[in-house]
Amino acid sequence: KVKGVAQALVNRQGHVIGSWILTTGPEQIRVLPPAPKRPFKIGDLKTFRLVDSHLRRNRMEGVVTLSWPGKMYMQDDTGSLEVRIFGSPKTRVGDRVSVIGFPVLGSARPMIEDADVKILRRSPVPDAIHTHAERILTSEMNGRRAILDGILLSKTLGVREYVLMLLDGDITVPIVLRRRVEPLDLEQFEIGSRIQVTGICELNESEDRNS
16 A cells, blocks of 8 residues: 555646656555465466456466576466566576566466566476367467477578478468577478477467467
8 A cells, every 4th residue: 555646647748648656755655465475376367357467466386388588488287377577587498486477368368477587496397288280279278388290381480480380180380499599400300291399389369389
């Protein structure tokens, strides 16, 4: 609870674009219910409500299954979760981490943004699920480690990533590989070959990606 003076932020056209509260010091701030000490389970976010999204930060623990600049995925025994981070996380796949951040609604399910991440210890990586493209299109697999077999249709080199197009049945799935300092040898994967990919299913509004 904060006591102070509210001040509106306006742009050059005189439109209100935000507000803040000016206060004299910490004596004007009082903690009401403190943050819970016990971490939430990822599955607890199934009951997430948008109206609660910015009321308090949540703390969760899990094992990192993907670590990319600006985001990572983690998993516990109740589910998986995307975590948005400023900059490049120092985490590696297999790190058990404690994450504190605000839950928000993503394109397919809740995720955590503005997260603070603390590495606890190394831990076994959750097993990947051997699945098919049709199942990847469901929210059930979003954020989960998966194994997918398919026919390689194309290879594209982007500025920040490589994209392989994989055909499983009559469904085409983009496979996204992050570019590293050392170049990846994609010549070993010939067009028309049947390959197997292990990665994280990421369900977007316009496409499904296996990272």
